Amino acid sequence: MSETLVDKIYEYIHEDIISLRLQPGQRLHIAHLAEHYEVGPGPIREALSRLTSTELVTTISQRGFRVMPFSQIDLRDIYQTRAHIEAIALTISIEKGNDEWEADIIGSYHRLAKFESEHPIKNTEDYQAWEMRHRGFNLALINACDLKHLLRIQQHLYTLTERYRRQWLLAGIKHSKGLHYAKEQKKIMDAVLARDVSLASKLLHEHFKNAVKVIELYFQENNMFN
Amino acid sequence: MSETLVDKIYEYIHEDIISLRLQPGQRLHIAHLAEHYEVGPGPIREALSRLTSTELVTTISQRGFRVMPFSQIDLRDIYQTRAHIEAIALTISIEKGNDEWEADIIGSYHRLAKFESEHPIKNTEDYQAWEMRHRGFNLALINACDLKHLLRIQQHLYTLTERYRRQWLLAGIKHSKGLHYAKEQKKIMDAVLARDVSLASKLLHEHFKNAVKVIELYFQENNMFN
DNA sequence: TTTAAATAAAATATATATTTTATTTTACAA
DNA sequence: TTGTAAAATAAAATATATATTTTATTTAAA
Incomplete structure (x- = not known):
């Protein structure tokens, strides 16, 4: 019943990537996204981290996330x-x-x-x-x-x-x-x-x-x- | 080079689940795990969240995580x-x-x-x-x-x-x-x-x-x- | 120019506050 | 009593604000 904030953010970003509103290869700044979706950095980070295992997002430790580029x-x-x-x-x-x-x-x-x-x-x-x-x-x-x-x-x-x-x-x-x-x-x-x-x-x-x-x-x- | 805390915790818990040190069906309390691995609740939560997409961990919103039971x-x-x-x-x-x-x-x-x-x-x-x-x-x-x-x-x-x-x-x-x-x-x-x-x-x-x-x-x- | 230091920006972790769920206690009725 | 429901309390999950660490960029020196 009560969805978690992370779940919502996950869905939003997923949808934004699939729909190409977030462009392939584009960097995903946590602070920017946090501001855009009006939440703290925690849920953003967690959502991105989960998206990583779908191969729609890549990450390098300490260097942040980006939308998986076309290849x-x-x-x-x-x-x-x-x-x-x-x-x-x-x-x-x-x-x-x-x-x-x-x-x-x-x-x-x-x-x-x-x-x-x-x-x-x-x-x-x-x-x-x-x-x-x-x-x-x-x-x-x-x-x-x-x-x-x-x-x-x-x-x-x-x-x-x-x-x-x-x-x-x-x-x-x-x-x-x-x-x-x-x-x-x-x-x-x-x-x-x-x-x-x-x-x-x-x-x-x-x-x-x-x-x-x-x-x-x-x-x-x-x-x-x- | 510099692995993230989340990455380490992810590996630890993954290994603990595979090795059955964490038993199938067992609840995964964030505070307990945080104490055990000596980190804050954030990285624990993020690691569990990621493990969810491997089907080694299940979760219900607002009710926490547990090790995927045998079925x-x-x-x-x-x-x-x-x-x-x-x-x-x-x-x-x-x-x-x-x-x-x-x-x-x-x-x-x-x-x-x-x-x-x-x-x-x-x-x-x-x-x-x-x-x-x-x-x-x-x-x-x-x-x-x-x-x-x-x-x-x-x-x-x-x-x-x-x-x-x-x-x-x-x-x-x-x-x-x-x-x-x-x-x-x-x-x-x-x-x-x-x-x-x-x-x-x-x-x-x-x-x-x-x-x-x-x-x-x-x-x-x-x-x-x- | 190149290298090193200084600064800025960004990611990551923590401590804590808030919200939600679970448990216990109390009050009331059968 | 005995069972049920409501209230109170406790426990746990989740979110935030902020501190720390790491990386990137700029400036200054050689």
């Missing part, structure tokens, strides 16, 4: 790891999934696809709304996997890819003629619902490989890696 | 997840591994097997020494996997299984007539060095299934689950 190596590593882990989760999910699970997949796909076709992403709010549906569909696919640690790891990795995706999508608005993203998702969904493990797994890996390729290209062209 | 569900979940993740890491490692990697595997296996044959584990120090070699061999197998996030996740899960293994091994001393553990490891090593991915993977899964079985049995018989 080409991390981008590849995270997406590849995610591909492997999600393939397992998906395999288990397909084995165990029931009608309820199928319905959730179809429902969340619909939510995502309809949104994409009706709302070109023109600003942060649009992105936020899209991202919610994107995560929802992604989770629905693997949600029948009963290994809670595996799902937790997947969610963590998903979160780590979010900043890259957001940067790419929001900056790429000008070029893009709407997302054709859901087409790939549709294929994956169909394979999953047909309980075709190896096809679903293959499509998933391809999907991630494509994601890395386009994001990487954008980041390189715009010198976004540090 | 049958977790035991299974962690080992199963570990099996899947280690199978992937092993697959990649076998693909990428070079001579150096092979040598490390053989070396660390020798270190483990020799120790097991010469040192029956009779006390905590023996266990500590064995555990080091056990982790060393385990890591050597997958160390040619170049996905650093995957390895980090694996190390994390390995750490989560350590308390269960230690409790089981140390309490089981009376029954056991030395470890015949290394026999299973030998088979896995041979499959790995023969670059037989599917056999290695299969043996790994079996190995973990056996581990869960014996540990689970011991915990049930002795009512060690909470």
Whole structure:
């Protein structure tokens, strides 16, 4: 019921990092943040310390904290790891999934696809709304996997890819003629619902490989890696 | 160079939990720990807060921290997840591994097997020494996997299984007539060095299934689950 | 220019105040 | 009595303000 101050600050900063309001690589001065969030330095420090174990924040002893910078190596590593882990989760999910699970997949796909076709992403709010549906569909696919640690790891990795995706999508608005993203998702969904493990797994890996390729290209062209 | 107080306290408490000096389920009073480690409450709180994200400590807002209790569900979940993740890491490692990697595997296996044959584990120090070699061999197998996030996740899960293994091994001393553990490891090593991915993977899964079985049995018989 | 000292800025730790939760005591009713 | 609820007290967690330590920056000397 009564959340702790540290918990709130943690959530605020987490959200600020994911949303890129706090820029990758940026220093996180405790005194500044304390003033900004109107709390003492203690809770700020503790929240940052916890964020460190999510890899959204780095720290060097006695030299303070900073937002984890963008990195080409991390981008590849995270997406590849995610591909492997999600393939397992998906395999288990397909084995165990029931009608309820199928319905959730179809429902969340619909939510995502309809949104994409009706709302070109023109600003942060649009992105936020899209991202919610994107995560929802992604989770629905693997949600029948009963290994809670595996799902937790997947969610963590998903979160780590979010900043890259957001940067790419929001900056790429000008070029893009709407997302054709859901087409790939549709294929994956169909394979999953047909309980075709190896096809679903293959499509998933391809999907991630494509994601890395386009994001990487954008980041390189715009010198976004540090 | 200059480690922070929080870092030291974090290491101390981590070590105390893994070694079972701090018992599963036990409450972690900040004032007591502060007195024990001779520091203020701040660093204690921050260290506990960080340990929370490793799942070695749980917390409820305004009600303090406690050592994560033993749980049958977790035991299974962690080992199963570990099996899947280690199978992937092993697959990649076998693909990428070079001579150096092979040598490390053989070396660390020798270190483990020799120790097991010469040192029956009779006390905590023996266990500590064995555990080091056990982790060393385990890591050597997958160390040619170049996905650093995957390895980090694996190390994390390995750490989560350590308390269960230690409790089981140390309490089981009376029954056991030395470890015949290394026999299973030998088979896995041979499959790995023969670059037989599917056999290695299969043996790994079996190995973990056996581990869960014996540990689970011991915990049930002795009512060690909470 | 380079090096050393002095100053400033920032991180980190502490002691203590505040808030929340747990326990005990007291009052009242069955 | 015996049980229940309210009040009082104690204990513990959490937050703050501030002191200390460490690192970064500037100034002065060689």
